[in-house]
Amino acid sequence: MQSSGLDTCVSFVYDLSCFELLTDEEKVMINSNSVLVNFKKGEIVCKQGSFASHIMYLEKGLVKIYLEGNPKDLILTVTPSKNLMGLQSLFEGNNTFLYSISTYTEVSVRMIDIQVFKQLLRQNSHFSYRIINILNESTSQSYGRFFSLTHKQLNGRLADILLCLSRRIFKSNSFNLPISRSDLSDLTSMSTESVIRIMKDFKDDGIIDINNKEITLLDLVRLENISAKG
Amino acid sequence: MQSSGLDTCVSFVYDLSCFELLTDEEKVMINSNSVLVNFKKGEIVCKQGSFASHIMYLEKGLVKIYLEGNPKDLILTVTPSKNLMGLQSLFEGNNTFLYSISTYTEVSVRMIDIQVFKQLLRQNSHFSYRIINILNESTSQSYGRFFSLTHKQLNGRLADILLCLSRRIFKSNSFNLPISRSDLSDLTSMSTESVIRIMKDFKDDGIIDINNKEITLLDLVRLENISAKG
């Protein structure tokens, strides 16, 4: 199967922040040109194709970043707090969001004026170097998922996602999933019914345990094996 | 089907260069820390997972950038000359190539020392801003392909690739394809047999014409329709 050295994870997790690289003056500039917006569970933070006037920093909560499709969306990443969102809209000749974002929980987002953000990138090369790092780590993960979704079958894809959620988002083998089966299907590019069936198979085989929304990964070795074999 | 506003193209085409943003001094730095390497058709330029000591600039020729899989690869992009390659390896904690690159034609690649490149990014923010632009345009295209490969059926995927090759790489409705059916299958994530069958269908329907390696897109409207409907 190969290409498994790649990180198939769904989330940006650059614990590395970027704002500490700004000067005090620049931090003030961010603060005075941004607003904090709160969202309830299930709300839309930004809409694919709409005008991208802000870079967003997720201060609190969990969101999905997704491409809208008919009838099914493609979830690019599930993203936890302390992450920048909308960075990919930073290129000249484009002024729209490449994707939509909606919330799984209550969420606080700092909306930073995109012109100010661009200004900072142009004047502070350490800041922009860090942003390059962040973008590339995200791209690296995206490639992993790309391979997973196009080259693995259902079991492998679901194993990938479960491992990723456990490691990257919840950082525990046992976690409470605020993500519906239908969203899992958008994450793995399969039908909702298939998600359910395979989850049941995994449970019957003792690989995971499911209690309502509570998922526990019991046999990581086998799960990784399924991921690797595709 | 939606998400068709996204560019499903296979190639980076930022005609925008980046080197003109360097000072004369910095240009000298690049020149004295890079070498030009020539490759024959079919040779491997860099290997996924190996140590990424260079950023590569494709001066001449056509290459494919791909994730290695067993048994089938996933071609991320077909890339023509005047493009940077290997940029995605620019993040700390990673020092390997995320993908392999091999040549479709005779190729000249300028190999730029990665430390020098990083140095330039850190010291010249206009340069790094441009690199961010380039990375984001590439990511934007990558998302388009991601959606295409995971949410469209065979016809739509092949239509996407044909349109893209025509527009972005060869810039003509008629072009000589140096890419085998097998590589087209790695581009579209389908079997080689399916590529052949659908190409024949398109030909029978008068949508394209095939003479040996010479491909002509006859009916762009219908082709785009097939792309849009998935």
Next chain:
DNA sequence: ATAAAAAACTGAGGTAGATCAGAAAAAAAA
């Protein structure tokens, strides 16, 4: 607490597309 709506689940059947095996054609080598 009860009703309504949404999500989770299950089974039967259908199909898009892969796989396999082999033929024809083209390209490369001798």
Next chain:
DNA sequence: TTTTTTTTCTGATCTACCTCAGTTTTTTAT
């Protein structure tokens, strides 16, 4: 040119997965 190798093509079969239609459970609203 002739032979060998690679690529392209074709048809038959098979299967992984989707779709559909319905039931049960959970969540939300009243």
